[in-house]
Amino acid sequence: MSSEAKQETKPLTNPSYSSDVDDGVVKDVVLWRRKKLNAIVIVVATASWVLMEVFQFNFLTVISWVAMLVVASTFLYANMLRLLGKERPNLLRLELSEETTRRIAKEVRAWFEKITRWLVLVSVRKEWPVFVGVVAALWSLSYIGRCMDLLTVVYIGVLVGMAIPLTYVKNEDKIKRFGEWLREKYKRCYVIIDEKTIHKIKSRISKEKKTE
Numbered sequence: 001m002s003s004e005a006k007q008e009t010k011p012l013t014n015p016s017y018s019s020d021v022d023d024g025v026v027k028d029v030v031l032w033r034r035k036k037l038n039a040i041v042i043v044v045a046t047a048s049w050v051l052m053e054v055f056q057f058n059f060l061t062v063i064s065w066v067a068m069l070v071v072a073s074t075f076l077y078a079n080m081l082r083l084l085g086k087e088r089p090n091l092l093r094l095e096l097s098e099e100t101t102r103r104i105a106k107e108v109r110a111w112f113e114k115i116t117r118w119l120v121l122v123s124v125r126k127e128w129p130v131f132v133g134v135v136a137a138l139w140s141l142s143y144i145g146r147c148m149d150l151l152t153v154v155y156i157g158v159l160v161g162m163a164i165p166l167t168y169v170k171n172e173d174k175i176k177r178f179g180e181w182l183r184e185k186y187k188r189c190y191v192i193i194d195e196k197t198i199h200k201i202k203s204r205i206s207k208e209k210k211t212e
Contacts, residue, residue, distance in 0.1 A: 030165045038162065049155040 028034045029041060051057045081088045122134050144153060168175055 030162060031169060032162070032166055041158070041162070045155055045158045049151060052151055053149075 025034075025037075029037055032038055048062065051062050052059060078088050122131060
């Protein structure tokens with residue numbers, strides 16, 4: 001059997017995509033390197049928000065309409081190809097591979113572990129400004145949750161998430177200099193507060209323990 005025949009008899013396999021490819025797509029979308037994909041993300045997010053917030057449609061209704069649109073478009077496309085005498089695409093080969101599902105599960109697990117580890121580290125650290133900052137941020141998030149629903153928060157998060165990285169890349173030097181300036185101010189304030197309040201409280205507690 002020739003090499004050409006061997007190549008023809010090889011089974012067709014689905015290509016396996018690594019996490020590097022996924023990360024590259026996300027980076028391209030965030031940094032506006034694929035403007036068509038960016039436009040699709042913005043249009044889908046805006047349309048979902050308008051349908052469910054402005055027109056007060058239910059989530060199940062929107063999903064059903066999208067499913068009907070996909071089914072109708074696929075039906076019309078397949079029949080148009082049949083009428084034109086062209087071969088219809090084999091959509092039955094579309095599948096979610098086991099490798100992809102495992103990779104998604106690992107990514108979700110890693111994110112949960114990072115969040116849990118971060119919360120534990122913040123709670124056990126001795127730097128009280130970090131703890132106060134985290135509590136203030138969570139309180140602000142809870143206040144935002146009372147003012148608007150989850151869909152609006154997600155929609156704003158999508159827009160902000162696509163705007164901030166691009167702004168950071170364009171003004172990286174200025175933002176780094178501003179971050180260093182804030183870090184120096186934070187260190188100075190921490191030293192002053194530690195000397196005037198925390199150090200005095202600790203000394204009083206130690207004196208009271210000695211007198212006892």
